[in-house]
Amino acid sequence: MNHFITSEQLKTQLGKVVIFDCRFNLMNKTLGREQYRAGHIPGAYFLHLEKDLSSETGTHGGRHPLPDTEALSKKLRSAGVNQHSLIVVYDDSRMGYAARAWWLLRYFGHSQVLILDGGFTGWISAGGAIDRREPTIKNGNFKASLQADWIVNRDDILQAGPSFTLIDSRETKRYLGEEEPIDPVAGHIPGALNYFWQDATTEQGFIQSDEVQRKRWADLTGRDNLVVYCGSGVTACVNLLSLEISGVKAKLYPGSWSDWCSYLPQ
Template sequence: MNHLITSEDLKLQLGKVVIFDCRFHLMNKTVGSEQYRAGHIPGAYYLDLEQDLSGEVSQHGGRHPLPDIETFSKKLRAAGVNQQSTIVVYDDSRMAYAARAWWLLRFCGHQSVFILDGGYTGWVNAGGAIDRREPAVKQGNFKANVQQGWTLDRDAICAQAEQLTLIDSRESKRYRGEEEPIDPVAGHIPGALNFFWQDATDEKGFFKSKSEQQQRWIDLPRDKKIVVYCGSGVTACVNLLSLEASGINAVLYPGSWSDWCSYRPK
């Protein structure tokens, strides 16, 4: 299944699909909402990574634990999401946050979800319309149907270590433990392989071809269950998109390194 939509195709679907703007910046957490207010795709609602696409942070569970499903469902219903709605998500960060929304929506049982290829900049460059108005609250009937077996937590990873192939989606310097700008401990989960999430897209934020995605994973061992993680379970979703586009099944470790290292001495 194709999980992407082009700007040209989206232009034809305005008013027929539910659109979510997922722009965010980890180091300046108000930037995304400010960008949204300054201009967004007409009809788009805003989903904040930390307020909408993540849950409450605690000692363990990572920096961006999965949100409470009913709270998330209410947010979707307020944007008019129904069981049959087609949803389009976008960001301006090489799909980092849009992929989180894409994965989360599908985790909740909603399969008709597409990521805007090229993101907001691609939309603007394609002559797409821009609006500053926030759309009205609606009353959708969306009801989550959480997909079982789509995630694995730390305890399960420890218990099943010999049966798993772990993929660390962070850049190589963080994977190797040479630097760690966010989490209190550097390094990676023992045995994990490193596949940087940004390698799934080009510098303009367009998803690479199916053959290029498949080439990324050509040497990936297939004899074990594949578990993908990153710093906090966000950018790992770009690798999950790449794997799915390549016909490879994988699951998410939502807590990722930020959860894993919370059990280690600083």
């Protein structure tokens, strides 16, 4: 199944698909909204990582817990999402946030989701139009149907032990515990393997070929019980996308390292 749409293809679909701008910056949490207001793909609605694609944080559960089902469903309906709507998501961060939306929408039971290959920069480079107006509120009929078996939690990992193959999606320095710019404890879950999420895309934000994706996961092909995590369950979704392209099934640990380390001495 194709999970992408090109800028040229999207140009012909404006007004026919529901578009979500998912731009965000972890170090400047207002930047994505500011960029959206400065110019976005015509007709695009804005989804904020922490207000729409996540729920409130607590002592445990990680920095970006999965969103409240009804809250996100209401947001999607207000953009006119129906059960069979074709949705396009994009960002400007090598799919780091768009993939979170892609995974979440499918987790919510909506399979018709495409990621804009190359993101917003690719759209501009292709001569795509921009708009500063926010689209009107609509009234879709979307209803969530959660794919509960797509996720695992800390207890699941502890109980499963070595029967799970854990994939840490963070850059190597964070995986090795050499540096940790965000979470209070450095390191990784014992036994986890490191597959950096950015290796799934080019520096320009385009998806690598299917062959590259398959080579990335060649050593894990045939393994069962793959579980992917990152710092907070966001960029891990790029690896889930890469695995999907490769025909390899995997689950997400939404709390990821930020949840795991919340139980460790700090």
